[in-house]
Amino acid sequence: MTMTLNPPRPSRRALLALLAALPFVAPLAARAQMDPGRATTFIHTTGDSLVAALNSTGLSAAQRRERVAGILRQAVDMEGTGRFILGRWWRVASPAEQQEYLRLFEETLTRNLASRFGEYQGVRFSMGRSQQRSEDDAMVTTIVERPGQAGVNLDWRVAEVGGQPRIVDLVAEGTSLRLTQRSEYSAVIQRGGNQVSALLTAMRNQLQQMQQRS
Numbered sequence: 484m485t486m487t488l489n490p491p492r493p494s495r496r497a498l499l500a501l502l503a504a505l506p507f508v509a510p511l512a513a514r515a516q517m518d519p520g521r522a523t524t525f526i527h528t529t530g531d532s533l534v535a536a537l538n539s540t541g542l543s544a545a546q547r548r549e550r551v552a553g554i555l556r557q558a559v560d561m562e563g564t565g566r567f568i569l570g571r572w573w574r575v576a577s578p579a580e581q582q583e584y585l586r587l588f589e590e591t592l593t594r595n596l597a598s599r600f601g602e603y604q605g606v607r608f609s610m611g612r613s614q615q616r617s618e619d620d621a622m623v624t625t626i627v628e629r630p631g632q633a634g635v636n637l638d639w640r641v642a643e644v645g646g647q648p649r650i651v652d653l654v655a656e657g658t659s660l661r662l663t664q665r666s667e668y669s670a671v672i673q674r675g676g677n678q679v680s681a682l683l684t685a686m687r688n689q690l691q692q693m694q695q696r697s
Contacts, residue, residue: 517648519613522621522641525648529558530608530625552593560649561589568665569679572672576679584679587686594693609634616640620651 536550565588566573576584611624620642626634640652653660668682675681 516619517615517621517642519615519621519623521648522623522639523610523613525641526623526625526639526650527610529554529650534608548594548597551597555593555596556589558650559592560644560651561585561592563644563651564592564661565589567661568668569682570665570669572669572679572682575677580679580683583683584686587683587690591686591690591693594690598693598696611636619643622654 532554533551536547536554539547562585565585569584573581607628609626609628611626613621613623616622620640623639623641625637627637628634638654639650641648642651671682671685672679
């Protein structure tokens with residue numbers, strides 16, 4: 484299967500920037516065993532939906548971004564992702580901070596990815612192999628191909644979350660991106676005197692900058 488996005492060709496730096504914004508993680512709740520075939524179908528369907536949204540005619544750029552954001556909200560376990568990335572600081576945060584963090588996390592993630600996906604028109608996503616990774620998740624390989632450039636392998640971990648397949652990690656060139664994001668968030672909190680409020684402020688500022696650029 485091949486999924487195609489049209490015109491401009493992204494640079495390798497732009498691709499890595501997109502991947503760095505993908506802090507997918509395993510959910511907190513127990514999961515059922517993930518069938519590799521079901522995982523492949525899920526990644527295929529999600530990719531097709533993203534392509535269709537990006538190539539929609541008669542929509543403004545803002546409307547396309549919102550459509551992509553909606554797809555991402557369905558594809559990712561947002562709460563499990565956010566809580567894992569916050570790590571030990573989740574227990575430090577007050578209930579109000581936890582609620583605000585999850586709201587900011589989802590908004591930041593979807594806005595970031597929705598805008599960055601727009602840079603990838605012209606890229607072809609080809610489905611590769613799928614395999615059982617552990618008792619409860621499977622790995623699906625895709626190949627990102629760009630005209631005149633070498634393909635990049637992206638491995639998507641998919642697990643059952645609440646009875647539905649969800650993306651729980653993305654491995655780009657051998658690097659699990661959920662761990663990178665977790666480290667960055669922790670560093671912000673530590674620089675802010677071990678206060679979760681420091682991270683919330685940084686996230687609000689990031690969202691404001693995104694809104695000004697859109």
